[in-house]
Amino acid sequence: MAVMIEARHLTHIYGQGMPDSAAALEDVSFTVEEGDFVGVIGPTGSGKSTLVTHFNGLLRPTSGQVLVNGRDLWAEPSKIREFRFLVGLVFQYPEYQLFEETVYKDIAYGPANMGLEQPEIDRRVRRAAAFCGLDEKLLDCSPFELSGGQKRRAAVAGVLAMEPKVLVLDEPAAGLDPEGRDTILSQIKAYHKETGTTVLLVSHSMEDIAKYANRVLVMEQRRIAMYDTVERVFARAPELLELGLSVPQVTKIFLRLRQMGLDIPADVYTVPYAVKTVLEAARAKGVL
Numbered sequence: 097m098a099v100m101i102e103a104r105h106l107t108h109i110y111g112q113g114m115p116d117s118a119a120a121l122e123d124v125s126f127t128v129e130e131g132d133f134v135g136v137i138g139p140t141g142s143g144k145s146t147l148v149t150h151f152n153g154l155l156r157p158t159s160g161q162v163l164v165n166g167r168d169l170w171a172e173p174s175k176i177r178e179f180r181f182l183v184g185l186v187f188q189y190p191e192y193q194l195f196e197e198t199v200y201k202d203i204a205y206g207p208a209n210m211g212l213e214q215p216e217i218d219r220r221v222r223r224a225a226a227f228c229g230l231d232e233k234l235l236d237c238s239p240f241e242l243s244g245g246q247k248r249r250a251a252v253a254g255v256l257a258m259e260p261k262v263l264v265l266d267e268p269a270a271g272l273d274p275e276g277r278d279t280i281l282s283q284i285k286a287y288h289k290e291t292g293t294t295v296l297l298v299s300h301s302m303e304d305i306a307k308y309a310n311r312v313l314v315m316e317q318r319r320i321a322m323y324d325t326v327e328r329v330f331a332r333a334p335e336l337l338e339l340g341l342s343v344p345q346v347t348k349i350f351l352r353l354r355q356m357g358l359d360i361p362a363d364v365y366t367v368p369y370a371v372k373t374v375l376e377a378a379r380a381k382g383v384l
Contacts, residue, residue, distance in 0.1 A: 100262055101126070103161070105124070106157050108155060119318055125234050128311075132311055134297070137372065142317060143270070166260065181258055186264065190251035227253065245272060248269075265284065277304070281297075312368050347365050361373055
């Protein structure tokens with residue numbers, strides 16, 4: 097697979113040269129392959145948000161490089177705008193960025209700024225709205241008439257309508273109830289599956305990361321602590337707990353069972369996988 101995102105010895109210092117300067121990233125290097133769904137986790141202040149906001153040029157490295165699709169974002173600063181259409185970024189509480197008269201115009205804002213013709217803009221708006229579960233009847237409404245969950249989906253649709261090759265989401269489900277969180281993340285996963293878009297999801301929910309991602313990047317004290325498949329990262333549950341991170345509840349249960357002496361895998365991270373593991377163990381012992 098082609099490499100879509102690459103960080104090379106990325107360092108970022110806020111307020112460099114000032115008395116209150118602070119390092120947010122230190123010598124971070126990793127790659128994300130095209131089509132990956134990467135969960136980004138880490139304690140508060142570990143550098144997660146600073147990291148992902150480098151990928152469409154909102155932040156410029158203090159040192160090191162960020163490459164997208166093989167191109168250095170800052171090799172030609174005058175062309176940085178191109179990368180902001182290539183990499184879509186959804187912030188926490190993106191609904192606060194809604195500002196147009198109608199939901200349709202809000203979703204169309206990005207494609208219009210790309211210089212697309214109206215028929216193509218219309219296609220993208222309706223496709224993105226459908227992906228995000230927004231009824232077409234809502235497109236003519238003011239975004240401020242929508243419910244909280246609908247506003248969130250409208251804001252995400254505005255990013256999807258640009259059809260970026262990389263979708264970066266920084267806590268997109270923050271503040272939503274469990275049903276709203278599951279809805280929006282399921283829609284993002286469906287979009288990823290259908291389009292093959294590369295996705296990076298920052299989240300504090302280990303259950304969400306376990307359910308939707310195929311790789312996990314763990315940040316700790318401005319550096320990468322782990323970067324591997326979901327299975328291999330959650331198999332290191334004791335280390336994650338030492339970093340002050342949670343792990344899925346089902347992983348905690350299986351970890352406790354291992355501590356009690358049961359010969360079971362350490363990489364159980366979802367309920368379906370747990371059921372499969374238990375059934376296999378039962379069959380091996382002739383119980384089933």
